[in-house]
Amino acid sequence: MLTVVLADSYDELVPELVTRLSAPRPFASVLDQIATPEWVITPSLGVRRWLTAQVSTSLGAQSGRTDGIVANWQQDFPSRLTQRVLDAHFVAMHGIETDPWALPGLQFVVYDWAVANPGARGLELLTDGAGTVVLARCRHMADLFDRYITWRPAMVLGWLQNKLSTESSDEELQAELFRAVHAKVGLPCPAERWDETWAALPSYLDILPASDRVSIFGLSSLPGGLRYVEALENLARHLDVTLYLVRPFTTNLKGLDYDRERFSTSALQLWGGSGIALAEMIDTLVDRGAVIHEASPKSREAGSTLLASLQKSLRADVLDPAATDTSVIVHEAHGQARQAEILRDAIRHELVETRSLDEGGLTETDILVVCPRAKEFEPLIRTAFGPTRRGATSGDQFELAYKVSDRSLSHDGLYLQGVNHLLELVRSRCTRSEVLSFLAEPTVQRARRISDDGAELFAEWTRAAGIRWGLDAPHREQFGLATLGDVNTWRAGLRRLAFGAFMENPRLRAANSILPVEVAPTHFDELVNLAATVHDLIDAVSATWTPRPLARWLEWYDQSTRTFLSPGNSDTREYERVLGAIKPLRDAAELTTSPMPFSDFVWLLDEAFSSIGSVSSVLTGGVTITSPDTLRGIGFKSVYILGFDDDAFTSADWENTDLRRVSRQPGDLSPADDARGRLREIILAAGERLTVLRSGRNVVNNEKVEPGVAFSEFLEAVQALGGTPLTVAHPRNSYSPSNFDAEADFTAPLRGAGILSGPWSYSALDHSLAATDPTQRVPRSSLINLSAVHAERPDSLSLYDLEQFLRNPPQVFARRTLGIVLPGSELDRHDDLDISTRGLLGSQITRILLEEERAADDRGGGADLLGGLAAMVASGEAPPAPILDTDHFTTLVTEMARLAREEVSRGRRRQIPLSLDIDGVTLTGDVDVIQQGEQLTVIEVVTSGMSLRHLVSAWLRVTALRAALGQAVSLYLVYRPTDPGFGPVLAKRFNVEASAADAREVLSELIGLYRANLEAPIPFAVGDSLSTYERGTISEDRWLFKEYKKKYEARYLGDPYWELALGHLSVDEVVDDDSPTGLRRAFQSMKRLFDAVIPLYDFVKQDSGNS
Secondary structure, three states, rough: EEEEEEHHHOOHHHHHHHHHHHHOOOOOHHHHHHHHOEEEEEHHHHHHHHHHHHHHOOOOOOOOEEEOOOOOEEEHHHHHHHHHHHHHHHHHHHHOOOOOOOHHHHHHHHHHHHHOOOOOHHHHHHEEEEEEEEEHHHHHHHHHHHHHHHHHHHHHHHOOOOOOOOOOHHHHHHHHHHOOOOOOOHOHHHHHHHHHHHHHHHHHHHOOOOOOOEEEEEEOOOOOOOOHHHHHHHHHHHEEEEEEOOEEEEEEHHHHHHOOOHHOOOOHHHHHHHHHHHHHHHHHHOOOOEEEOOOOOOOOOOOOHOOOOOOOHHOOOOOOOOOOOOOEEEEEEEOOOHHHHHHHHHHHHHHOOHHHHHHHOOHHHEEEEOOOHHHHHHHHHHHHHOOOOOOOOOOOOOOOOEEOOOOOOOOOOOHHHHHHHHHHOOOOOHHHHHHHEEEEEHHHHHOOOOHHHHHHHHHHHHHHHHOOOOOHHHHHHHHOOOOHOOOHHHHHHHHHHHHHHHOOOOOOOOOOOOOOOOOOOOHHHHHHHHHHHHHHHHHHHHHHHHOEOOOHHHHHHHHHHHOOOOOOOHHHHHHHHHEEEHHHHHHHHOOOOEOHHHHHHHHHHHHHHHHHOOOOOOOOOEEEEEEEOOOOOOOEEEEEEOOOOOOOOOOOOOOOOOOOOOOOOOOOOHHHHHHHHHHHHHHHHHEEEEEEEEEEOOOOOOOOOOOOHHHHHHHHHHOOOOOOOEEEEEOOOOOOOOHOOOOHHHHHHHOOOOOOOOOOOOHHHHHHHHHOOOOOOOOEEEEEEEEOOOOOOOOEEEEHHHHHHHHHHHHHHHHHHHHOOOOOOOOOOOOOOOOOOHHHHHHHHHHHHHHHHHHHHOOOOOOHHHHHHHHHHHHOOOOOOOOOHHHHHHHHHHHHHHHOOOOOOOOEEEEEEEEEEEEOOOEEEEEEEEEEEHHHHHHEEEOOOOHHHHHHHHHHHHHHHHHHHHOOOOEEEEEOOOOHHHHOOOEEEOOOOOOOOHHHHHHHHHHHHHHHHHHOOOOOOOOHHHHHOOOOOOOOHHOOOOHHHHHHHHHHHHHHHHHHHHOOOOOHHOOOOOOOOOHHHHHHHOOOOOOOOOOHHHHHHHHHOOO
């Protein structure tokens, strides 16, 4: 018997299912009744879990209680219903377990045929532009064949008889390819054996989970359309089949032929496609004799909200006008991270809003957050929300209990995390940081017996050994850099460590071209472990360079995971799920013998791992955060859509290669309609409120972000009802002062609607950051009773303090005022191997050699510059020849040292301790000078290119000397000219032109800027383009040049301190600020201060060729 139970919601279907499952079963004995499971079909893991929880409160419960139980259920996904029968018939007929027509095996059959038949007709569908067979394309074609067999069996059978259903050249190519694959398989496809399979069903009833009944719950479409209806008909001849479906429409639209253009509402015109496909299947079931049963409706209040009207238009195609209210809210943010922060606060406000209500008030478990791009948002959500709350909330505690769960989020388990990390590492350059990061994985440390102390030693040793990237020379060769040899590789670093462990005198320089790194004898075991681990990694990586068949790749996977990963007791379930995900590949490996590149094997693993589902945290208390499919169709009081941007809820229509696009059949659901159908079901799932979060402004330049297609359609549908969503445009950052202003303009819509009575943010940390900006009024009536942070006025400063300020004012603000040293801002950035000695590397080499030259002068002897260069090559501080031009550096350093030595010889060396009072601030510093009578000279050797940034320290020293002592002061500069035509090295003397009083005035103004920066960060840094300082007035139009704004964005995005201190401002706001400490006036002030002492600015401009 075939029955269809229809209702308006899942909640109405559950009692009907419970009633059926409670009915007696037609078995002769109680033992048979207990032993035979209930066969239940559900569309997703999330619905399966929800349904189990709902049924367990009623099934077997005592009267008036919810202490029921669910046991002995066999739950399948919809496609598994037909596949069980097809598989049983295939095994009986052919005596083999693996059906080559089933995925994933079919993709390998296609792949093997393509590899074995170069030049065959249709091969262009499976190759790239170079003619190489691509496994992903073979998988795509196998997917198409599988869909055709299910959705277009008549077309496939026609192909086998050389008949086409259209005159399309695409169909002709695919048909020829299908026939070739069919011949290679040598067995009938499911479309050929369909009738025979179902005719023999009585012979296979014992392989079904239950022989009396099957319950199919909550499908939004039937996989296979008419073919699935046929399967249900055949199955219903032998057991009771009941479908529990949410009716797609509450109005009979069959009379309109389900023609969307004839629908009344724009909502149904836009999103009715998925409902039409299901309605057509219900009609077909009725036409074929299915019995329709209407579930008992649950009483519910007739809503008159904007959301209720929108839902009515989607269910009944009725236009019921409604005004703007609080049932539909849109929050606009600056980017994804800000969306997550706003989501957190919006949920808190909604919970507070309903806290005063009685038992019907909102709780965290009543809230669903749907995120179309859940994988991208997951880390942002966890960062914004923090750890989930354990236990009940109390008072004004605003931690949230929440669960992030999604079938595509497979990174919670440490074992799978280790597997993914291993696959990433073997394809990488194996930089020092990448390998050390891998060795920090818990599963790796367990397998390799690496202790915390051992990990610290590994970090110290590898840094000292100069390891940059590459395992060895052959590994480098894979990246096209064979000429570099193995310098700075892991193998080279291990040699240096081994020499250091075994040589009696590890301080010998460049012994046999290897500079040892000292290793204490007590750490010999750790060194052996590191060497063994690296050598195992070399073996694993080198094995990936040669293509091999799938079976051999699986052997590599097994060996590598055993070598590097060891699951802990808590990882057992994750480990078993990983093994289960790979099992289909092991089963299919016998179908293919063609070698494939490692990249294809990794792609297969990624596909397999993406199927690992983890919905164990769904509906376990707290806010549920998941993807659109996981809990599709399940209702919640409050529903949030996070990330309603760009391509959310949109999809391309039928692929060009999908022949189903040519002629639609009943039940067909295009990818575009399926995507819109997800949005339709989310809207219908919202009980009282629907809240949308999207990016309304660009996070960098504050420009308006145009809405995506689906969001535009959503607005169109709402506006067609006569209302608009309540829209809130949030400030850029969580620590923007307006977040703590109870009268902020951006919260006016919420206050006007009566759902917000105070400031927006609950964050004490963000409030403290906002309170440091004296240019903004931060209200003290905030929810957070926290006084503003005030910077202490320093009573003493060093010359170094002023130098750091000039180099990076926002960093000084963050460290001195906020007391924040950002993690990651001082990271080791030495993974890259320099292949050029220009720029920073050349400057470092020159500086090191100059230090050796000075040390030799102090000893009264000559420096061994060639020996110094050899030592730097051996230690990894400098690249090898021919990259390293030894003649260039020895000439350069010799000439710099000669010019500096000549100046030193004219007087005597002194170190002058300075301490002078400037406006109540004691300025201190030690300055090395050469004294010639009353003349004091500061010598500065600049090893880098000429820039104001490199002269700041010298400028401060000569200014302080002049201000403190009043004597004649000069700066003797040895530098490399920008134009090599002037020679490799030049020297120039600058006499301080300012008087002692003028110099004190310069320092006074500079200290004033320093103090101002402690109150509010100044967006200025010495070292910007000289043209930045070239402004006659601060109102010149050149300040608006986009080129400078782009340059500022690069700094703004690249420096974490600038992001922290100024991130709440847009680029326009920073660049166009003409306040006394704004960017425009800061540049003008600094140019004036530089020129007031010595004309360094004009000199640098002339040397660098700026006009």
